[in-house]
Amino acid sequence: MSxxxxxxxxxTDQPTLDPKDWDVFRASAHGLLDACxxxxxxxxxxxxxxxxxxxxxxxxxxTDGHTFGDLAATLQSSVLxxxxxxxxxxxxxxxxxxxxxxxLMSEMVAATMNSNCGGRDHGMVYLERExxxxxxxxxxxxDGASGILVAGTSQATVIALHAARLRKLGxxxxxxxxxxxxxxxxxxxxxxxxxxxxxxxxxxxxxxxRLLPEAGGSVDxxxxxxxxxxxxxxxxxxxxxxxTAGSVDFGTYDDLETxxxxxxxxxxxxxxxxxxxxxxxxxxxxxxxxxxxxxxxDSIACDxxxxxxxxxxxxxxxxxxxxxxxxxxxxxxxxxxxxxxxLAGGDxxxxxxxxxLSRGNRALKVWSxxxxxxxxxxxxxxxxxxxxxxxxxxxxxxTDRMDLAKPIISxxxxxxxxxxxxxxxxxALNSRIAQGLQLSGLAxxxxxxxxxxxxxxxxxxxxxxxxxxxxxxxxxxxxAVRALRDDLQV
Numbered sequence: 001m002s003x004x005x006x007x008x009x010x011x012t013d014q015p016t017l018d019p020k021d022w023d024v025f026r027a028s029a030h031g032l033l034d035a036c037x038x039x040x041x042x043x044x045x046x047x048x049x050x051x052x053x054x055x056x057x058x059x060x061x062x063t064d065g066h067t068f069g070d071l072a073a074t075l076q077s078s079v080l081x082x083x084x085x086x087x088x089x090x091x092x093x094x095x096x097x098x099x100x101x102x103x104l105m106s107e108m109v110a111a112t113m114n115s116n117c118g119g120r121d122h123g124m125v126y127l128e129r130e131x132x133x134x135x136x137x138x139x140x141x142x143d144g145a146s147g148i149l150v151a152g153t154s155q156a157t158v159i160a161l162h163a164a165r166l167r168k169l170g171x172x173x174x175x176x177x178x179x180x181x182x183x184x185x186x187x188x189x190x191x192x193x194x195x196x197x198x199x200x201x202x203x204x205x206x207x208x209x210r211l212l213p214e215a216g217g218s219v220d221x222x223x224x225x226x227x228x229x230x231x232x233x234x235x236x237x238x239x240x241x242x243x244t245a246g247s248v249d250f251g252t253y254d255d256l257e258t259x260x261x262x263x264x265x266x267x268x269x270x271x272x273x274x275x276x277x278x279x280x281x282x283x284x285x286x287x288x289x290x291x292x293x294x295x296x297x298d299s300i301a302c303d304x305x306x307x308x309x310x311x312x313x314x315x316x317x318x319x320x321x322x323x324x325x326x327x328x329x330x331x332x333x334x335x336x337x338x339x340x341x342x343l344a345g346g347d348x349x350x351x352x353x354x355x356x357l358s359r360g361n362r363a364l365k366v367w368s369x370x371x372x373x374x375x376x377x378x379x380x381x382x383x384x385x386x387x388x389x390x391x392x393x394x395x396x397x398x399t400d401r402m403d404l405a406k407p408i409i410s411x412x413x414x415x416x417x418x419x420x421x422x423x424x425x426x427x428a429l430n431s432r433i434a435q436g437l438q439l440s441g442l443a444x445x446x447x448x449x450x451x452x453x454x455x456x457x458x459x460x461x462x463x464x465x466x467x468x469x470x471x472x473x474x475x476x477x478x479x480a481v482r483a484l485r486d487d488l489q490v
Contacts, residue, residue, distance in 0.1 A: 019068055028072035033108075035076045040087065040101050043468055047441035048085025055082065089469045090443040090477050092462035095248060095276050095306055100467070103311035106368035110361040117359040119349025121342070128350065128363035134370060135316055138281050140295025146322035148353045149304075149314055149362040153275040154194040156301035156317035159354055161185070161198050161240060163299065163319055163328040164269035168239040171327060178203055184231050186210045187242035188219035188254060192273055195242055217252030217409065219243075221262065228266055240269040245291050246277015249448045249461070251389075251412030253277060256293030263298075272297045275315075276306040276465060277410060280386075282379030287386045287410060298324075304366045307382055307411075307465045314362040329353050381467040385411045388464050388474050395478040402482070405450035405459045413462045414450055417485045427458035429488065434460060436484050443477040 019025035039046055058078050066074075086096035115124045132147035150156050166173050169181055183204050187195055189211045196206045210227050213220045228238050241263050243254040256272060263270035272278065272294055279302065280287045281294065294300060300318045304310040319325040330352040332338070338347045351357045370378070393408040396415045403419035416426050417433055430447060437443045445460045452459065460481065 025068045028069045032072045032076055035080060036104060037101075039080060040099075040104065043087040044089050046081070046083075046085070047088045048091070048438060048444060049082065049441065050439070051082045085444060086466075087468070088444070089466060089473045091466060092464055092469075092477070093438075093444040093446040095463045095465055097303070097305040097307070097312060098309055098466045098468060099311045100309045100369050100372075102368045102372045103365045106365040107311060110364045113361065115361050117361050117363065118351040118357045119338075119346060120344060121346030124361050124363060125346050125350070127367050131363045131366045131370070132316070132318070136318060138375065139278065139300055139318060140281075141300075141318055141320055144322055145318060145320050146325040146353060147316060147318040148325075148350055149316055149366070150354060150356075151313050152305070152315035153192070153273065153301045153303050154197065154315075155355075156315045157194045157271070157273065158198045158201055159317045159325075159329070160271050160299035160301055160319060161195075162202060163324045164240045164271060165202065165204075166328045167269060167324050168237065174328075182208070182236045183239050184208050184210055184236045185240045185242060186212060186219075186224055186227060186238065188212055188214045188244055188247075190214060190217075190247040190249060190252065191242055191244050192248055192275065195273065214252075217247070217250065218255045219259070221255070221258050224259075224262060228262075228268075238266065238268055240271055243270060243272045243297070244277075245272050245274035245294060246280070246410060248275075248463075249412075249450070250406045250414055251277070251408075251410040251463075253290040253409065256291065256297070258293075260293050260296035269298045270296065271299045271301070274300055274302040276303060276463075278302040279307045279378075279382055280410065282375055283383045283386060284379070287383060290410060304362075304369075307385075308366070308369065308378060309381065309465075309467050310366050310369050314366055325353055329355070382411075385464045385466065385469070388469055388471070389413045389462070391471065392462055392464070392474050392478060395475065399478060399482055401485075402478075403452075405452045405457065411464045413464070414448060414459050416452060416457055416459050417481055418489070419452075423452075423455035423457050426452075429485065430458050430460050432488055433481055433484050436488070437480055440480075440484075442480045443473075445477075445481075 055078050084096065085091050087098055115122060117124050117128060128149055136145050136147065150159065165183065185199060185208060187209065196209055199208050200206055212223050212227060231238055241259055243256050243259045245253055260270055278291060278294060278300060280290050298320050302316050304314040304316060305312045332352065339345055350359060389408050389411045392413040393404055396402045396404055401418045401420050403416055405414045405416055417430055418426060421429065434445045434447050437445060445462055447458050448461045449456050450459045
């Protein structure tokens with residue numbers, strides 16, 4: 001049997017949403033593509049800016065449609081200029097990814113293909129497996145370890161902790177739930193809030209998370225051992241230790257080797273939240289050593305869209321034992337039955353390893369980034385960001401009245417603009433500086449609260465995950481802080 005797979009002629013029998021004139025559409029699309037390329041090429045001239053009211057009004061939708069030409073013009077004039085600004089080289093707010101140019105190419109192809117990556121036998125499934133296997137090797141996980149691409153570390157955490165729970169309670173948990181088991185998890189006080197949210201979603205609740213004190217940025221292991229023993233004696237069921245590889249406030253790392261030892265001794269699952277910090281595995285020393293022991297974890301959650309520079313969104317969960325992963329999620333209804341050949345082949349399907357049956361094509365942009373740059377260049381960019389954080393810390397220490405609030409560990413620099421003021425005055429000044437610099441377009445810092453000289457102070461915070469950042473940007477940003485501080489204090 002053969003089929004004619006040539007180009008079909010126009011079909012006017014039924015309405016279609018395709019362009020009526022592909023040549024007009026092509027011209028509009030080419031113009032918009034050029035505008036996107038111009039914005040990426042000149043990212044330093046496109047800081048964050050507020051969205052004017054008249055532009056917000058232009059976003060309102062009606063029942064009437066518009067032409068593709070009108071859409072392209074509106075996207076260029078009213079949408080493209082009003083991004084978060086995180087492509088700018090002096091964007092240091094929160095822990096934002098900055099994107100790479102090849103992301104534009106891969107997203108264009110992904111949109112054209114419009115693949116459902118929940119399963120079946122097609123190219124994007126094999127490509128996603130390759131991305132996961134590449135990440136597995138970087139993290140030192142064994143052959144056969146499992147993984148899946150997800151929206152971000154928050155979703156990855158839910159998947160990992162659910163697999164950990166199933167190992168602890170057994171397969172009956174999928175039908176009976178937690179039952180009478182009073183499950184508890186352990187983490188340092190600086191663990192990300194996504195862990196608490198995951199436990200709430202799983203019906204364990206935030207009270208099932210033991211937040212332990214930290215010493216030198218790492219969880220106090222003596223307190224951890226004592227807490228596990230106390231909980232067991234009280235009838236609780238410990239099931240997981242969560243280690244942090246790169247805390248969001250100060251960029252600190254738990255001692256993963258020691259946590260792995262304790263998890264093994266206590267027969268607990270070790271999960272590592274490495275949202276951005278796990279990728280120091282690609283960096284030079286001394287930063288690579290920050291994640292020593294990550295290869296001993298039972299699961300890792302991290303993001304490609306942060307310190308791997310891939311466009312949003314794309315997170316990853318890796319699970320050491322594929323059977324643990326599959327046992328927690330596989331539930332194939334009859335209409336999704338696999339076949340030996342044809343499109344329904346391609347087992348295993350990713351829908352058996354997560355919560356989504358329909359899944360977008362996240363893998364192509366990751367694959368394109370890794371294929372273009374390789375681990376060496378990506379690691380060099382990560383190393384450069386750590387060195388830039390060191391430089392920023394040095395500049396802060398040399399600038400009159402500025403002070404670091406915390407030591408520089410990795411890629412975060414937290415400081416106060418005027419340490420001669422009292423805590424309340426420092427907090428107010430630092431907040432005004434953050435807002436003022438954002439509104440000016442000069443630089444984006446976020447803020448966080450740090451214990452500084454025995455008091456709680458709202459400090460300026462730079463999280464440097466930006467491959468476009470240059471040495472001059474670090475100097476210019478600190479000078480901008482100093483200048484605005486002095487202006488505000490006149």
